[in-house]
Amino acid sequence: MNKKIKISLLIIIMLFNILFYIKLIWFQQVESFAEQRKLAIFKPITVKSFRRGTSQTNIENVLADQMIFSEQIKGLYYGSNKEVLKKVQPAIIKITNTDCDYVELGNDVQYIPCLDSKYLVYKNNYAKPYSNQKMVEHFKKVETNKNIYYYIVSKDSSFNFLTDHEDYFIKYFTKKIKPKNISFLKITGFKDYIKYFYQTDHHWNNHGAKKAYLDLVKLLRLKNPIKLEEEICFEGVSFTGSKARKAGLNNQKEPFCVFKTTLPSHRTYVNGELKDYGHKRDYFNNQILGRNSANHYNRFYASEKGEVIYDYKQPEKPNLLMLVDSYADPVQEILASHFNKTYVVDLRSYNSEFNYKSYLQKNKISYTLFFGNAEAYATFFIFQY
Amino acid sequence: MLFNSFTFIFIFLPIVLILYFLNKNIIYRNAVILLSSILFYAWGEPVYIILLLFSTLVNYVLGIILNKKNSKSILIIGILINVSILGFYKYINFIINNLNQLFNLDFNNLDLVLPLGISFYTFQSIAYLIDIYLQKISIEKNIFNFSLYMFFFPKVLQGPIEPYQNFAIFIKERKSNLDDIINGIKRFIFGLGKKVIIANQIAIIADTIFNGQHGTVLIWLAAIAYTIQIYFDFSGYTDMALGIAQIFGFKLSENFNYPYISQSVSDFWRRWHMSLGSWFRNYIYIPLGGNRVPIIRFICNILVVWLLTGLWHGAAWNFIFWGIYYGIILLFEKIFINKLLVRTPRLIKWFYSIIIIIIGWVIFSNPLHNALSFIKTMFIYKPENVVNFVLNNSDILIALPYLIIGIIGSTPIVNNFYLKINKSSRWAEIITSTYTLIIYLLSLIFLVSSTYNPFIYFRF
Numbered sequence: 132m133n134k135k136i137k138i139s140l141l142i143i144i145m146l147f148n149i150l151f152y153i154k155l156i157w158f159q160q161v162e163s164f165a166e167q168r169k170l171a172i173f174k175p176i177t178v179k180s181f182r183r184g185t186s187q188t189n190i191e192n193v194l195a196d197q198m199i200f201s202e203q204i205k206g207l208y209y210g211s212n213k214e215v216l217k218k219v220q221p222a223i224i225k226i227t228n229t230d231c232d233y234v235e236l237g238n239d240v241q242y243i244p245c246l247d248s249k250y251l252v253y254k255n256n257y258a259k260p261y262s263n264q265k266m267v268e269h270f271k272k273v274e275t276n277k278n279i280y281y282y283i284v285s286k287d288s289s290f291n292f293l294t295d296h297e298d299y300f301i302k303y304f305t306k307k308i309k310p311k312n313i314s315f316l317k318i319t320g321f322k323d324y325i326k327y328f329y330q331t332d333h334h335w336n337n338h339g340a341k342k343a344y345l346d347l348v349k350l351l352r353l354k355n356p357i358k359l360e361e362e363i364c365f366e367g368v369s370f371t372g373s374k375a376r377k378a379g380l381n382n383q384k385e386p387f388c389v390f391k392t393t394l395p396s397h398r399t400y401v402n403g404e405l406k407d408y409g410h411k412r413d414y415f416n417n418q419i420l421g422r423n424s425a426n427h428y429n430r431f432y433a434s435e436k437g438e439v440i441y442d443y444k445q446p447e448k449p450n451l452l453m454l455v456d457s458y459a460d461p462v463q464e465i466l467a468s469h470f471n472k473t474y475v476v477d478l479r480s481y482n483s484e485f486n487y488k489s490y491l492q493k494n495k496i497s498y499t500l501f502f503g504n505a506e507a508y509a510t511f512f513i514f515q516y
Numbered sequence: 517m518l519f520n521s522f523t524f525i526f527i528f529l530p531i532v533l534i535l536y537f538l539n540k541n542i543i544y545r546n547a548v549i550l551l552s553s554i555l556f557y558a559w560g561e562p563v564y565i566i567l568l569l570f571s572t573l574v575n576y577v578l579g580i581i582l583n584k585k586n587s588k589s590i591l592i593i594g595i596l597i598n599v600s601i602l603g604f605y606k607y608i609n610f611i612i613n614n615l616n617q618l619f620n621l622d623f624n625n626l627d628l629v630l631p632l633g634i635s636f637y638t639f640q641s642i643a644y645l646i647d648i649y650l651q652k653i654s655i656e657k658n659i660f661n662f663s664l665y666m667f668f669f670p671k672v673l674q675g676p677i678e679p680y681q682n683f684a685i686f687i688k689e690r691k692s693n694l695d696d697i698i699n700g701i702k703r704f705i706f707g708l709g710k711k712v713i714i715a716n717q718i719a720i721i722a723d724t725i726f727n728g729q730h731g732t733v734l735i736w737l738a739a740i741a742y743t744i745q746i747y748f749d750f751s752g753y754t755d756m757a758l759g760i761a762q763i764f765g766f767k768l769s770e771n772f773n774y775p776y777i778s779q780s781v782s783d784f785w786r787r788w789h790m791s792l793g794s795w796f797r798n799y800i801y802i803p804l805g806g807n808r809v810p811i812i813r814f815i816c817n818i819l820v821v822w823l824l825t826g827l828w829h830g831a832a833w834n835f836i837f838w839g840i841y842y843g844i845i846l847l848f849e850k851i852f853i854n855k856l857l858v859r860t861p862r863l864i865k866w867f868y869s870i871i872i873i874i875i876g877w878v879i880f881s882n883p884l885h886n887a888l889s890f891i892k893t894m895f896i897y898k899p900e901n902v903v904n905f906v907l908n909n910s911d912i913l914i915a916l917p918y919l920i921i922g923i924i925g926s927t928p929i930v931n932n933f934y935l936k937i938n939k940s941s942r943w944a945e946i947i948t949s950t951y952t953l954i955i956y957l958l959s960l961i962f963l964v965s966s967t968y969n970p971f972i973y974f975r976f
Contacts, residue, residue, distance in 0.1 A: 133945045137698040140949040144701070144956065151526060182562045187523070194522035195967040198960070208965040216910050227903045235908045 170196040209379025240378035251374040253288035261509035262303040283315040284504040292321040300505035314350040332372020340461035364388040387427040400440040432460035436480035441467035449497035456503035517559040553667035564631035583655035610831035633673040670757040676791035690765035700762030707755025709955035715748035717918035731900025744922035779865040
């Protein structure tokens, strides 16, 4: 009898391994929705790559990525860990009578149980490194040009919800540069924050984007703003944003809502190709990929980054250059409707070297709008002048 | 290649086992193990495989010469060659750094990576040469068999340091029946679990706390965590090594015997890394005269052995200090409190031993300056908001239950329970088989989860 049990153990282990080989050989996955990344695939082994150890690393990565139920295992492991944490931590706080404070969930993602445990926030010590002299010197030069506009996105990471009433980076920027035309999403505390941002993602929600658009209408003195009134929350679509994914809280989901807009007809060129930017049509036609797993903010509003040109064919109106990060994704197409041509450039993905002055001349641009968060201002908005 | 890698578990080991059991011929089977061992080593160290081949060849030739001539000078040359290779790769940069500091020089460090397993295979080689010289063992004339001893993949990276005579008997004749295979697999899985489920989780506690300056409570927590982590890490590896060897029909030496239930520091060193302890006893301590010498000489012998033990573990001052620390404590124990310990209640003896061991690991795991600062904090109370720290380091909170499991697992409680139930009963087999399966699946879950690497699109 014992022999049978021993053989059964051997067979179960072998069967598990065989299942893994079957998946590895015939059912390789290319992409992980939960991790929002391409999975490793086998690369040819050469003497050089073997000597350097890169072949060995590649094989290990492929095996780890292609393990059966890999995504589910990771989701279950991190999800259950973090769910336990979210129950244990408030209990510890209650028992020890600890003051209201940020509580870590892992990988810089925190929450504030006494304010709202659903809202995930990044550590708040992050904006200070971006407030530096190099950035100040750059934007002082930028300010010497005409028609320069700034929109700064205030974020959880540049705000201490327990002590601050003002975004550190915005305060620093306005004090040092003294810009003529600036606006920003005014947040004065956690209540404001939860109005405008997702629970699980670092981006703003449709209300934050709407607020930004209306702020920009004022800043750029635009007429006849587009109406953003019809709010649609896609049925059966749930969204696990970047912060939840980073903390491993894959089970924390939230609805995905947008404002439906009716825009004048226009053409969109993404990196020179005539096509839509994002997959808005698919969503409205109920052809939604990865309903419960995709990064819907990115999928709905954006696609390949780099250069997006909106041509509304209104030659009587000026052209606009927007230097952006991903916060502009829900705003840029609507804002562009107020201009003839709008050039939206994300310098992180821009294919060739960006020369600001020649870009303005070549495209007859009258207005420049810098649109982004502290990191954008301090790093990729700084280009050769 | 690591035992706890997917490549080893899903590709290397199954292929080697299939090839091994295809044919019963012992020469064929040895050839499979040797070739796979070469691949195993080359996988992690493609370049340094040459060094291991060189070391194998040199020791094989020296063994033959020693067998013919039995010359002390040949033995010394052999030891010097082995020690020089180890010394060059392991200690040269440490020597350069210290010379630079001492004489205000500016020599550059050499661009060297420590070859995997060099400390283990060097000690094995030295033991082999000494044993031939002392005519304790007969010479291995077959270079193929000798290479198998040097390269044998279950032990090449982290031991156990196996005396040649123990290994040789299995090269020429061995059997592995179903029981050996199943028990070997169980032991491998058990070791995998120790490493992946317990040691890797607990490591977070020690790493996080030792990376900063903290108060007394947290430093003690980190010290205890490291104590458990290093045991589960090393004994887990040893379990995996012994398990694989058992599948092939080899029986390697045990390396651990519940070291944390020791009743004295001497007892601890009879239970911790036993193969290294035996090596130092047989090849350094006893040749120096052991304890059958005048007291001053005895003190010197102990200090030399423990200085070398410290140095063997690493080229840094904390390892040297750690070795001397144990040397002094063992001397103190042997000279002053040996008799007192016999009369002391078991719990007090255990408490005394475990405190010494924990402090030892603090020295072992940190640069000397930090280690001394941590030890000071452990004994001179320094307050800190522990709750706040734990709340802001969620990974520590997650790891704490594993520490408790680790503490229990480092004692023989579970094993004693298992011994109480009838091992040969059907239910005992079902329980252990289920337990093994659960550990296997959990280990894979932990391994897969450790590769969680979300593209965050962060801060854009």
